[in-house]
Amino acid sequence: MDAALSVQLILILTLSTVAVALFQQLRLSPILGYLTTGVLVGPSVLGWIPDSQTIQPLAELGVVLLMFTIGLEFSLPRLLAAKQLVLGLGFAQVGLTALLFAAAGGWWWDLSPGEAFIVGGALAMSSTAIVLKQLGEQMELQTHHGRVATGILLFQDLATVPMLVVLPVLAADPARLAGQLSLALAKAALVFGGLVLIGRWLLPSLLHWVASKRSLELFMLVALLLAVSAAALTGLVGLSPTLGAFMAGMLLGETLFRHQIEADIRPFRDLMLGLFFATIGMQLDMSVLFRAPLALGLILLLLLPGKAVILVPLVRLFGLSGPVAQRASLTLAQGGEFGLLLVSSALALDVLEPPLAQPLLGELSSVWRSRRCCCDMATF
Incomplete structure (x- = not known):
């Protein structure tokens, strides 16, 4: 292993251990510990790690595995069983919230359509990991507002996939946007068709053979191989690797071995x-707190009360009561890890300029501190 990579990994893992233990003691998300570690070692604070390029491949593997495990939850029967909440209310929340936030951001900052798309999509997302963990701890997953929040979060996770597919297209020549997008969708359809054929004909036999060996190591290796191979396949055809990982997860979600x-x-x-969230922390320029307080204030105003105001009438339109709508809206008012993923990916592809991306990264990171408040208020 390269000496520089070894030193950086030891430094990040050591500080992350301390930070995560501290934040868990404070009953806050471990993600904040990783972000804090990245901020401390990054160029804007201590400067111990000048950039995140050395560990970026490992961080990207984490995103691939995340999308793979999310795909495991998206079996078609499950989606159809909860179609009113997932496909109906979830689509309405993501679509309307992203549209309104994109319009507000475009008007305030005079953004291009591509930049407005990223801003709206990022701010529309909530944290699946944090909300579901909080609802589980409060024994509220099976309540009315818990089921509403879960359905919307499932669609948000699903909506992240096409957003990530569109990002490389937005980085291309704007004049060729329609053609590039059509080509990307055609490639995605072909890849998905190929994976479906493989999944229907080869995966069941392969997984049963692996299971018959009764080897946890072999089963784990095969699962990792499937996730990484699907990601590499979509990467080779010019699509986001996360799309392939998600597709592979969906196919495996239909099997008996999903859990x-x-x-x-x-x-x-x-x-x-x-490591991925630590690399995001390294990209944060803490001086933005002093250079762009107005932008941070506007994003905070949009994100917390704005999402709740949008969601309450939507939930009521789907026939649910006022208290359920209020609790669900408070639960989903914070930002999410996929918002950070979209912004950081757009920054890496030069779709967003740093003066715009830095306030978004800073605000989406900081609003996680409000998750205990929002979720606890939702219990009353």
């Missing part, structure tokens, strides 16, 4: 995702 695969992948996913 075993998810359990095997989870330790690798959580560790690599920690």
